Amino acid sequence: MANRWVPILIAAILLAGGMAGGAPLDGPRPNVVLIYTDDHDLNEVACYGGKVLSPHMDGLARDGMKFTRFYVASAVCSPSRFNVLTGRYASRSLRFQRNCPPGSPVNIGWEPGVYGEQNTLAHILQKNGYRTGMVGKWHQGAAGPPPKFGPEDDPNDSAVKKRLQQSYELLLRSIRETGFDYAASAYHGNVDDGAKGPGKPGNLPVPLRVHNMEWVTAGALEFIEQNANRPFFLYLAPTLVHGPSPLASLTKADPRATSLGFLDKAPQVQPSRQSVLERVKAAGVAPAQAGVTWLDDGVGAVLDKLAKLGLAERTLVLLAGDNGNVAKFTCYDGGALMPFLARWPGKIRPGSVCDKLTANIDLAPTILEVCGIKPPAEAAFDGQNIWPALQGNAAYQRASLMLEITTERAIVSEDGFKYLAVRYKPAVLEQMAKGVKFNHWCQPMDQSTHSYNAEKNYPAYWDADQLYDLRQDPQEQKNLAAQPSQKERLEKMKALLRQYSAGLPHSFGEFKP
DSSP: OGGGGHHHHHHHHHTGGGGTTOOOOSSSOOEEEEEEESSOOGGGSGGGTOSSOOHHHHHHHHHSEEEEEEEOSSOSHHHHHHHHHHSSOGGGOHHHHHHSOTTSBOOBSSOOOOTTOSSOHHHHHHHTTOEEEEEEEOOSOOSSOOOOBOTTOOTTSHHHHHHHHHHHHHHHHHHHTTTOSEEEEEESSSTTTTOSSTTSOBSSOGGGOSOOHHHHHHHHHHHHHHTTTSOEEEEEEOOTTSSSOHHHHHHHSOTTEETTEEOSSOOOSSSOHHHHHHHHHHTTOOGGGHHHHHHHHHHHHHHHHHHHTTOGGGEEEEEEESOOSTTTTSSSHHHHEEEEEEEOTTTSOTTEEEOSOEEGGGHHHHHHHHTTOOOOGGGOOSSOOOHHHHTTOTTOOOOEEEEEEBTEEEEEETTSEEEEEEOOOHHHHHHHHTTOOBOTTSOBGGGOSSOTTHHHHOTTTTOSEEEEETTTOTTOOOOOTTOGGGHHHHHHHHHHHHHHHHTSSSBBGGGBO
């Protein structure tokens, strides 16, 4: 048990100077809106250099702070959301540990989730007088499996409607049991979750396997209106810009289609879908990027609601992506380095930029700090409070960060280097010794469904040890691990990985036998 605290204690000693700052409260307790977008690459926000139309997200950077070195600790949907909602590494998930007992080697996929966990961010805020709300994509487990719907199931049929209602009620109850007072406009997971292909059985009937940003936005606006006179925390998790094609949903889907079934009337809470297409065309943006603007319109509607209710000045708005698409399911920057924007008028300097190392596991402890709440000891955060960084405190520092997904672990250092280790399970190594190639998710390459082309985009993908100078090689194309000049650095980063691994539940190669 004592080893669990090693990385946290190391961070506390090394980073003590960066933890100064104190709670920012000087009036009513602030509201927090956390917008966690889906499969949202850096190049899908204009202020990060993307060729997209995203004026409201860009406005968060203009009126607040843009982070350039914000990482997700596990670069795929479910574990990334676990990181955010607990402030802990995904391998700590109780749900994951039931499937992969502590002490065994692990292959981290979608299994981690917060359902059944105690001391989530929502639980702690709720117990301290905050109203907590969740809308959008959940993907964190439920009290039971959702029913399956086949291609023959018609959402207008009364029996199908009843099953949809039961599935939706199960989902809302599961979200509430995880610390949220309010749950609405929610999806179990991806809008086409459970389907193995077009027309195959899935968690929703085929006509409902589409995005509906307006419905998600409407749920968020309702929560804000209901709680305008009390402190609140809103976790807004849009299904965009994950697949299936947002453009197809914009142009072909019934705007009344939701995970609950067909609404009587489509929500009118943000600019029309037709106007999205017109504005994207007028701006010379590729039609395939229209989903970004659709998402951005929802963000704009939320910001506008805060302004109209007089809440903007006492609301911290955070926006981050859950993982990138270029190298999803890996520790490469194409999957793990994400957009992160923060706005709080009067507290965060407009137009500021933070180049310090930060991560999604930092959001929970930071939110509690700004809300003036001391977390219970049982919360055991792996992340740290980054409020000093949000204030522009030059003393803020983080020496290193660990990333984990599949059979990869990585160490990112403050000075701009990354060490990536790949350690397969023994059974997979036996097959590889016979010439069978496996991706890092332990699938034979000829059966691979989740490599996301990483083996094609990263030349050292098959190397067990990889070292990159991210300042000179941001695309991670040149592995420096074998260079004699980097031997000392490599050993130091391996030592850091051993220290982090010692505090986590599972084994990982020689780093925690």
